[in-house]
Amino acid sequence: xxxxxxxxxxxxxxxxxxxxxxxxxxxxxxxxxxxxxxxxxxxxxxxxxxxxxxxxxxxxxxxxxxxxxxxxxxxxxxxxxxxxxxxxxxxxxxxxxxxxxxxxxxxxxxxxxxxxxxxxxxxxxxxxxxxxxxxxxxxxxxxxxxxxxxxxxxxxxxxxxxxxxxxxxxxxxxxxxxxxxxxxxxxxxxxxxxxxxxxxxxxxxxxxxxxxxxxxxxxxxxxxxxxxxxxxxxxxxxxxxxxxxxxxxxxxxxxxxxxxxxxxxxxxxxxxxxxxxxxxxxxxxxxxxxxxxxxxxxxxxxxxxxxxxxxxxxxxxxxxxxxxxxxxxxxxxxxxxxxxxxxxxxxxxxxxxxxxxxxxxxxxxxxxxxxxxxxxxxxxxxxxxxxxxxxxxxxxxxxxxxxxxxxxxxxxxxx
Numbered sequence: 001x002x003x004x005x006x007x008x009x010x011x012x013x014x015x016x017x018x019x020x021x022x023x024x025x026x027x028x029x030x031x032x033x034x035x036x037x038x039x040x041x042x043x044x045x046x047x048x049x050x051x052x053x054x055x056x057x058x059x060x061x062x063x064x065x066x067x068x069x070x071x072x073x074x075x076x077x078x079x080x081x082x083x084x085x086x087x088x089x090x091x092x093x094x095x096x097x098x099x100x101x102x103x104x105x106x107x108x109x110x111x112x113x114x115x116x117x118x119x120x121x122x123x124x125x126x127x128x129x130x131x132x133x134x135x136x137x138x139x140x141x142x143x144x145x146x147x148x149x150x151x152x153x154x155x156x157x158x159x160x161x162x163x164x165x166x167x168x169x170x171x172x173x174x175x176x177x178x179x180x181x182x183x184x185x186x187x188x189x190x191x192x193x194x195x196x197x198x199x200x201x202x203x204x205x206x207x208x209x210x211x212x213x214x215x216x217x218x219x220x221x222x223x224x225x226x227x228x229x230x231x232x233x234x235x236x237x238x239x240x241x242x243x244x245x246x247x248x249x250x251x252x253x254x255x256x257x258x259x260x261x262x263x264x265x266x267x268x269x270x271x272x273x274x275x276x277x278x279x280x281x282x283x284x285x286x287x288x289x290x291x292x293x294x295x296x297x298x299x300x301x302x303x304x305x306x307x308x309x310x311x312x313x314x315x316x317x318x319x320x321x322x323x324x325x326x327x328x329x330x331x332x333x334x335x336x337x338x339x340x341x342x343x344x345x346x347x348x349x350x351x352x353x354x355x356x357x358x359x360x361x362x363x364x365x366x367x368x369x370x371x372x373x374x375x376x377x378x379x380x381x382x383x384x385x386x387x388x389x390x391x392x393x394x395x396x397x398x399x400x401x402x403x404x405x406x407x408x409x410x411x412x413x414x415x
Contacts (some may be wrong), residue, residue: 002298002302003299004302005303011226012034012036012037012226014035015034022358023364025367026367027391028368029337030201030369032223033225033393035226036227039226039287039290039291039294040287043228043286046282050282051283054066054280057251069282071086073282074089074272074285078235080203080207081209082208082211084238087272088235089234090233090236090272091280091281093230093281094124094230095124095221095232096124097234098234099124099128099129100247101247101248102196102244103129103132104132104248105246105247106164106165106244107243108137113138113162114160114162115129116155116159116167117141117166118143118150118169119150119377120150120175120375121198121377122169122200122374123374124198124200125198142381144381145381145382148172148175148177148329149332150168150179152183159188159193160191161192163191165188165194166187166188166195167196168195168197169197169198170199170202171201171206171335171336172336172375174373174379175328175340176311176335176336176338177336181195181197181215182214185214185215194216195214195215196219197213198218200220200221200224201224202220204303205300205393207295208300209235211235215235217234217237219232219233222284222291225295226291226294226393227288227291228284230281230284231281231288241272246277247275249274249277251278251279252273252277253273254269295394298394303394306394307392307394309398310396311333311337311338311392312334314339314390314401314404314405315330315333315339318339318405322345322412323343323412325344327387337392337393338391338392340388341387341390345412349415350370350386350388353411356407356411356414360411366404366407369391370386371387390404
C-alpha cells in the first residue's frame with residue numbers, strides 16, 4: 001500500500017526552516033529539491049560502514065561488499081530509468097556531467113556531424129555541443145519555438161541525412177510542461193540519428209525517464225529528487241554504448257595495457273566500465289537508490305497528481321493578477337511542475353521583487369528563482385531576458401502557492 005504525501009513530507013527536515021528570523025516557503029524545487037533525511041542517513045551509513053576501497057581494485061571482503069552495494073544501486077537506477085540492463089547505466093554527477101560525457105564520446109563522422117537541439121535546452125546540454133561546434137568538430141542547429149515549446153514540425157525539418165544526434169529536454173526548466181519524446185525519437189530514428197533527452201525536470205515529478213519513450217540516451221540528476229548533490233546517471237542504449245569512445249579515462253576503465261611497435265596500447269573495458277574513471281561516488285549512489293525507493297513508497301502517480309494540482313492552484317491565483325504575464329498555456333503547464341512569469345508593469349523590477357520576497361514579508365521569506373535559469377537558448381528564442389519561476393514538489397501545499405500570489409499582489413501595489 002502506498003504511503004500518503006503527508007507521510008513523505010516528514011522526510012524533509014528543512015521544511016519550515018527559519019533563516020534570519022523568517023520561516024521559509026520553498027518554491028525553488030526546479031533548481032534543487034530539499035534533501036531527504038533517509039538519503040542523508042544512507043550516505044552517512046555507507047561512508048562510515050563501507051568507506052573502503054571498492055571499484056574492483058581490491059579483492060578483500062570490504063571491497064566485495066562495496067562493489068555489491070554499488071551494483072545494487074546501479075540495478076535500482078536501471079529499473080527506475082526503464083533500462084533493459086544495469087550495464088546501460090553510467091553513474092555521473094548529474095546531467096551536466098552526462099551531457100559532457102555524451103558530447104565528447106559520441107561517434108560523429110564526416111558524413112554525420114550535425115546535432116539538432118530543441119530551443120529549450122538547459123545550458124548543461126547546449127554548452128557541451130556548442131563548444132564542439134566552436135571547435136569545428138560538429139555543426140549545431142537549433143529548432144524553432146512555438147508557444148514556449150519546441151516546434152515539432154520545425155524540428156523535423158532540421159533533421160536530415162547528416163544529423164547524428166537530436167537533443168530534446170523532457171521538461172523545460174524555464175517554461176514548464178513536457179515535450180513529446182516519442183515523436184522526436186521517431187523523427188530522429190527515421191533519419192538514422194539518435195535521440196538524447198534531459199530528464200532533470202521530468203524524473204522527480206513523473207518518475208522514470210525518456211528511455212521507454214524511444215530515447216537512445218537520457219540522464220537525470222539526483223539532487224532534483226532529494227538525493228545528495230553530485231549524483232545522477234546517464235542511460236545509454238546498449239547498441240549506442242558500444243559505439244561511444246571513452247572520454248574521461250583513468251583507473252577502473254582499462255582492461256589491459258601492452259607495449260609493441262614502439263608504443264603503448266590500451267584496451268578499454270566495455271559498457272559502463274569504460275566511462276566511470278577513478279574512484280566513484282559509491283555512497284552517493286547508495287543514497288540515490290534509497291531516494292528512489294522512498295519516492296516509490298509514496299508513488300510517482302500520487303506525486304504527479306499532487307504537483308499538477310499545485311500548478312493548477314497557482315495558475316488560478318495568478319489569473320486575476322494584473323501587471324505580470326504567465327508564460328505558456330495552462331494545459332501545457334499542468335503537465336509540468338513549474339510556472340514562469342514575466343513583468344508587464346513598467347516599474348516592476350525582478351531583482352527588487354526577489355529582494356522583497358526575502359526581506360519584505362512579515363515572518364516569512366519565499367524562495368523562488370529569478371533570471372535566465374541557465375536557459376539562454378529559450379530566452380533568446382522567446383525574447384524574454386528574465387523571468388520569475390516558482391516550482392513545486394511533493395512537500396508543497398496550496399497555501400504555499402497562495403502565499404506567493406498574495407506577496408506578488410502586495411509588491412505590485414507598492415510600485
